[in-house]
Amino acid sequence: MTRSQQPALTLFAVGMIGLGILSLVYGDFALVWQPVAPWIPGRTVLAYGSGLIMLLGGVGLLLRSRVTWSVRILFPYLIMWLLLKVPALLVAPQMEAVWLGFGEIAVLMTGGWVLFATLAGLREGSPLTFATGANGIRLAGMLFAVSLIPIGLSHLVYVKQTVELVPAWLPYRVGWAYLTGAGQIACGLGVLFSILPRVAAWAEVGMISVFTLLVWGPAIVAAPKTRLRWTAFFISWAIASAAWVVAQNIVPKPVAKPDA
Numbered sequence: 001m002t003r004s005q006q007p008a009l010t011l012f013a014v015g016m017i018g019l020g021i022l023s024l025v026y027g028d029f030a031l032v033w034q035p036v037a038p039w040i041p042g043r044t045v046l047a048y049g050s051g052l053i054m055l056l057g058g059v060g061l062l063l064r065s066r067v068t069w070s071v072r073i074l075f076p077y078l079i080m081w082l083l084l085k086v087p088a089l090l091v092a093p094q095m096e097a098v099w100l101g102f103g104e105i106a107v108l109m110t111g112g113w114v115l116f117a118t119l120a121g122l123r124e125g126s127p128l129t130f131a132t133g134a135n136g137i138r139l140a141g142m143l144f145a146v147s148l149i150p151i152g153l154s155h156l157v158y159v160k161q162t163v164e165l166v167p168a169w170l171p172y173r174v175g176w177a178y179l180t181g182a183g184q185i186a187c188g189l190g191v192l193f194s195i196l197p198r199v200a201a202w203a204e205v206g207m208i209s210v211f212t213l214l215v216w217g218p219a220i221v222a223a224p225k226t227r228l229r230w231t232a233f234f235i236s237w238a239i240a241s242a243a244w245v246v247a248q249n250i251v252p253k254p255v256a257k258p259d260a
Contacts, residue, residue, distance in 0.1 A: 111242020
């Protein structure tokens with residue numbers, strides 16, 4: 001990872017640290033983003049363990065001597081996050097909300113995947129080599145692109161709920177709900193089909209970042225003791241930084257040269 005990519009790595013680390021601290025403070029998982037059933041044995045212990053992984057993993061990303069092991073731990077950990085969303089997809093595949101949840105965590109996971117692909121430093125012959133280097137970045141980019149589509153669709157399917165999140169001072173809030181939904185779908189398709197993929201990915205970074213600052217930032221100021229708002233803020237922060245990590249590493253498809 002180059003020096004110019006360091007800010008994205010740092011912001012991703014801060015997001016993990018923030019979520020880790022919340023888990024340790026409340027002795028619980030990240031609410032709807034980590035749907036662990038109450039009947040799971042040792043649930044509270046697992047929640048504290050989850051918080052420690054995020055906290056220490058995030059701190060490790062900030063330390064040059066620990067970054068390799070941090071990405072090796074955080075990547076499979078984020079895969080487990082994503083797998084927690086699979087049961088809901090199997091039970092209610094017709095509900096767009098469950099695809100939204102899957103898409104959000106998938107975007108977060110792709111950021112961890114790109115960091116793994118660029119920083120894991122696996123030995124030659126490792127069975128996980130396919131997930132590293134240019135091939136790993138390409139696969140992560142494809143998952144990132146596909147994951148944006150259900151996120152955008154949620155704005156269109158749940159217009160009323162989306163409008164409630166649009167700041168009241170913005171005019172024509174319904175229009176913003178439709179515009180951001182269509183925009184996220186377009187960003188996903190742009191990356192997926194390599195139509196100005198970098199522009200599309202950076203546009204997505206901008207949208208999620210603005211959403212984080214304009215929606216959850218003021219929400220925390222209004223109710224600083226509310227756990228849900230802090231959790232939503234750091235989840236949105238982590239997703240935005242993950243999208244940034246992906247955007248910086250997207251490589252457009254090479255243009256085929258005509259035969260001489």
